[in-house]
Amino acid sequence: MSRVAVARVGEDIASAVEEALAPFGGIRDVLGKKKDVFIKVNAVDYKSHSYTYPAVVTAVARLFKAAGARNVYVMENCTQAAFTRLVFRITGLDKAAKAAGAVPLYLDEGKQVEIALPTLGYNVHVSRWVKERLIDGRDENLYFSLPKLKTHSMGTVTLGVKNQFGLIMQEDRIRDHNYNLHRKFADIYAVIRPDFTLIEGVYAMNHGHDHPEGLVDRCAERLDVLIGGDDTLAVDAVGCDIMGIRPSRVEHLRLAAEGGWGTIDLDEIEVIGDREPFRREFTHQILDIYPDDVRIIEGKERCCPEGCSLNTRMVLQYLYVDFQGKGGFTIVMGKGLDPAELQKLEGRVFIVGDCAYEEAYSILSHRLDRKALRVCEGCNNLRDVLAGLTPFMDVNPLKMVPLPALESLGLLINARLHRTTARITPLIPR
Numbered sequence: 001m002s003r004v005a006v007a008r009v010g011e012d013i014a015s016a017v018e019e020a021l022a023p024f025g026g027i028r029d030v031l032g033k034k035k036d037v038f039i040k041v042n043a044v045d046y047k048s049h050s051y052t053y054p055a056v057v058t059a060v061a062r063l064f065k066a067a068g069a070r071n072v073y074v075m076e077n078c079t080q081a082a083f084t085r086l087v088f089r090i091t092g093l094d095k096a097a098k099a100a101g102a103v104p105l106y107l108d109e110g111k112q113v114e115i116a117l118p119t120l121g122y123n124v125h126v127s128r129w130v131k132e133r134l135i136d137g138r139d140e141n142l143y144f145s146l147p148k149l150k151t152h153s154m155g156t157v158t159l160g161v162k163n164q165f166g167l168i169m170q171e172d173r174i175r176d177h178n179y180n181l182h183r184k185f186a187d188i189y190a191v192i193r194p195d196f197t198l199i200e201g202v203y204a205m206n207h208g209h210d211h212p213e214g215l216v217d218r219c220a221e222r223l224d225v226l227i228g229g230d231d232t233l234a235v236d237a238v239g240c241d242i243m244g245i246r247p248s249r250v251e252h253l254r255l256a257a258e259g260g261w262g263t264i265d266l267d268e269i270e271v272i273g274d275r276e277p278f279r280r281e282f283t284h285q286i287l288d289i290y291p292d293d294v295r296i297i298e299g300k301e302r303c304c305p306e307g308c309s310l311n312t313r314m315v316l317q318y319l320y321v322d323f324q325g326k327g328g329f330t331i332v333m334g335k336g337l338d339p340a341e342l343q344k345l346e347g348r349v350f351i352v353g354d355c356a357y358e359e360a361y362s363i364l365s366h367r368l369d370r371k372a373l374r375v376c377e378g379c380n381n382l383r384d385v386l387a388g389l390t391p392f393m394d395v396n397p398l399k400m401v402p403l404p405a406l407e408s409l410g411l412l413i414n415a416r417l418h419r420t421t422a423r424i425t426p427l428i429p430r
Contacts, residue, residue, distance in 0.1 A: 002234035002263050006242075006273035009202055009224040014059040020198060020228035023272045027067045030196050030230075034142035036071045037064045038134060039102070040163055040194070042148040043076040046090035046402070047213050049203040049220040052148050054096035056200045056226075060146060061100035069142075072100065075129070077107035079210075080170045080382035083422035084108050085415045090402060105129060109418040112169055117187040120180065124172035124188075125421075135192055145194035145232065149201030149223065149239055151284040153208035153314060154181060154306040154380075156250045159239045160197035160232035164188045170383075170423045177311075177380030178304040182251035189232075189256050197235045198228040201278070204243065208286040210314055212321035215287060225278045233262030234269045241266060244281035286313065291320050291327030291393075297341065299334025299355060307379035308333040308353035315385050316393075323400065325393030332360050339363060348372045350388050353379060383423040390425070397425050 007019040021027055031037065039060060041052040061072045074097035078087040084106040088094040097104045107127040114123040115131060133141045145163050152158035154177075162185055165173065176184050203220045205211070211219040227242070229235040233256055237247040247253050247264040257264045294316065303309045312331060319325035329348035335355035342363045349368060351360050357377055364373055374392065376384040390397050401408050415422065 001268055001270045002229065002231040003270045003272060004227060004229040004231075004234050004238045006238065006271060006275045006278070007226045007228075008277075009226060013055050014063060016226055017056070017059050017063060017198070020226045024196070024230060027063045031064060031067045031069060031142060035069070035140050036073070036133070037069045037142045037144055038073045038075055038105070038129075039144045039146050040166065041074060041076050041093060041146050042150070042158065042163055042166070043084065043087050043091060043093055044079045044166070045082065045210055046087050047211060048216045049205060050148070050150070050210060051087070051091045051093065052146050052200050053202040054092045056202065057093060057096045057146065058100045060144070060198070061097060061102040064144075065101050072102040073105040074102050075105035075107055077127070077166050077169065078422070080173070080423045081386050081425040083412070083415045083420050083424055085420070086401070086403075086408065086411050089411055106415070106418070106420070107167065108170065108422045109415060109420045112421060115191055117184065118190050119183060119187050120176060122175075125169040126167050130167050130192070142196075143192070143194045145197040147197070147199055148205065149199050149225070149227070149243070150205035150209045151207065151243060151245070151282050153210075153284055153286050153310045155185065155252060156284045157236070157240055157243070157245060158209050159199055159236040160194065161185055161189045161236055161252055161256055164192060167192065169421050171421065174378040174381050178307040179302075181306040182255060185252035186255035186259060189252075189261060190259055193261060194232055196228065196230050197232040198226055199235060199239045201225040201227065201239075201242070204280065204282070206280075206282040208284055208314070210318075211286075212318045214321040215289070218287065221280065223278050223280070231262040233257055233264050237264040237266055237269060238271055238275065242275055242278050242280065244279065245284075286310065286317065289321060290316055291325070293327035295330040297330060297332045297337065299336035299359070300338075301334070301336025302355065303334025304379065308356070311380045311382060312352050312385055315382070315389055319389055319393045319395050323393075323395045325389070325395045327393070329392050332356050335359070343367075348392055349374075350392060351375045352385060352388075353377070383425050386425045
């Protein structure tokens with residue numbers, strides 16, 4: 001049977017980490033004869049509790065250093081519209097790594113190389129560090145996944161398997177961020193799998209993965225739990241169970257289990273530790289809070305919740321709640337739009353996604369003023385959704401970053417000098 005450890009986090013975080021690793025021989029056995037350790041955190045964004053708790057990162061990195069690791073790296077490639085160097089600065093993950101003698105590794109910077117997705121049949125780009133050290137050079141390097149205990153509006157959960165999505169470049173995340181999203185998660189997991197996964201649940205996230213700051217009290221719950229094991233699928237299954245989500249209903253977990261890469265059958269998993277005090281009933285559905293005067297038209301044939309639909313709604317909610325964004329416009333997305341309904345549209349219109357672009361743009365571009373019509377192509381094109389909605393909602397992108405402007409600019413220049421591939425939202429609307 002696969003084994004998964006559940007440990008309570010107290011004042012001494014290092015002790016909790018050691019408790020979670022103890023059934024697997026402790027930190028030294030987990031490290032084995034590997035020389036370097038690569039810790040993959042979840043730092044999709046810098047909103048409160050959406051990222052791996054920095055104190056846990058410090059504790060894990062220090063334990064590996066004490067166990068004899070030559071080098072410890074803390075790595076991530078954040079979500080679109082931001083860049084990892086910025087996210088690490090705001091969240092304190094850069095300081096958390098350095099406090100333990102570890103090196104922050106920004107996977108959006110530097111040389112990128114291709115890897116093939118086995119089922120979808122096309123290539124995506126990853127940092128050379130991932131290809132050379134964690135795929136080709138795996139014998140000498142330990143890959144330790146340290147995700148967050150979170151639901152995910154598009155993927156149901158974002159735990160150990162989903163954590164690999166942060167290894168590919170932002171540009172490559174747009175393709176198939178639709179009804180094929182779960183297959184893409186499983187494909188990436190087929191190519192690269194962690195040696196050990198430790199889910200951090202100091203705070204657990206309800207109602208999706210990327211809440212507005214103004215709704216954090218309704219989305220974050222303090223649990224103080226760690227969930228660890230060397231079978232990532234089993235660890236994810238226990239994480240799902242703790243959040244009240246049946247593992248078999250998470251499609252990417254089911255696909256990965258069918259591929260033979262682990263188990264999600266709770267009857268085949270030995271849970272070491274008491275999970276009962278941590279059980280909750282969470283949902284991946286985001287809260288229904290949007291501007292009243294924004295009309296949303298979805299195609300009747302398709303409007304993927306894994307892409308255009310929820311991506312756009314999340315940004316709309318974020319700008320409305322946290323920055324008092326204004327409404328007074330229409331959003332059109334999906335496949336199977338009614339041409340007669342499109343002909344009647346007036347005022348400002350935002351077309352989201354390739355499906356809607358193909359059906360709506362030719363109709364609306366002949367009728368509406370150029371400034372009244374904005375377009376975002378691709379599936380889950382977060383950068384361009386932000387670029388389209390910020391001027392419509394009268395939100396200044398410069399005010400969205402909780403750092404002084406000069407500090408943000410300095411970080412951006414540094415990232416550019418290191419050849420970042422991040423898809424950063426334009427500061428001046430196009």
